[in-house]
Amino acid sequence: MLILILVAFVVICLSIDGIIQYSRKKRSRITVKSEVFSGVFNEASISIPKGIFFDKTHTWAFMEKNGTVKIGLDEFLLHVTGPLSRVKMKNIGDIIQKGESILTIIRFGKQLTICAPISGKIISNNVDLIKNPSKVNSSPYNEGWVYLIEPSNWLRDLQFLIMADKYKNWLKNEFIRLKDFIAIIAQSNNAELQPILQDGGILRDNVLEDLGPEVWEEFQIKFMNTSKYDFGNSDSTFTLINI
Secondary structure (H helix, E strand, C coil), X not given: CHHXXXXXXXXXXXXXXXXXXXXXXXXXXXXXXXXXXXXXXXXXXXXXXXXXEXXXXXXXXXXXXXXXXXXXXXXXHHXXXXXXXXXXXXXXXXXXXXXXXXXXXXXXXXXXEEECCCCEEEEEECCHHHHXXXXXXXXXXXXXXXXXXXXXXXXXXXXXXXXXXXHHHHHHHHHHHHHHHHHHHHCCCHHHHHHHECHHHCEECCCCCCCCHHHHHHHHHHHHCCCCCCCCXXXXXXXXXXX
């Protein structure tokens, strides 16, 4: 009887150990799969908050209850650049005009110039970004805001901003333009650009992260500076126009 009890005890212990090992392997497989998926950059990578206006400059604007407007960068652009190492902001009191340069975002010496989605006076800037610029990436619509603006012509500027559904449709064009941009510059520097495309031409997240300053300059000229909305139709739909 004692021997049977010991045998049964050993069998139970081995069974429990087997179950634990199986669970660990299963969790490991799930983790690996998640990491692979998170490395893909597509439309599913972008969150689009309700109530926020978006501009063709890949910036957003949100009017506070007191009439001031908070602005920042959209997720699309931040998925392209990767984590930022520095931001250069304008000063409180500066007057800005829609379409003019208001911010420089930097990743270890490589930089992009961002233009204003609205006109007005800067009444506050997010000083936390000076010490922790990565907040722009981790929380672009909350802690990563850039300026608080006193708008000078909000109703006019509002005509050139779009919200969730139209912004989502516009992003489809932006993904097409981004892939076209990658394809064009890959012709001259295929070895460097190959790692940013996965099987089937799928974009890798943070596509410009490890590329050189000359590619960032090309992106500024051929992507950031070359699109606008057309609200000429009666239903306020828009099309992408390259200029």
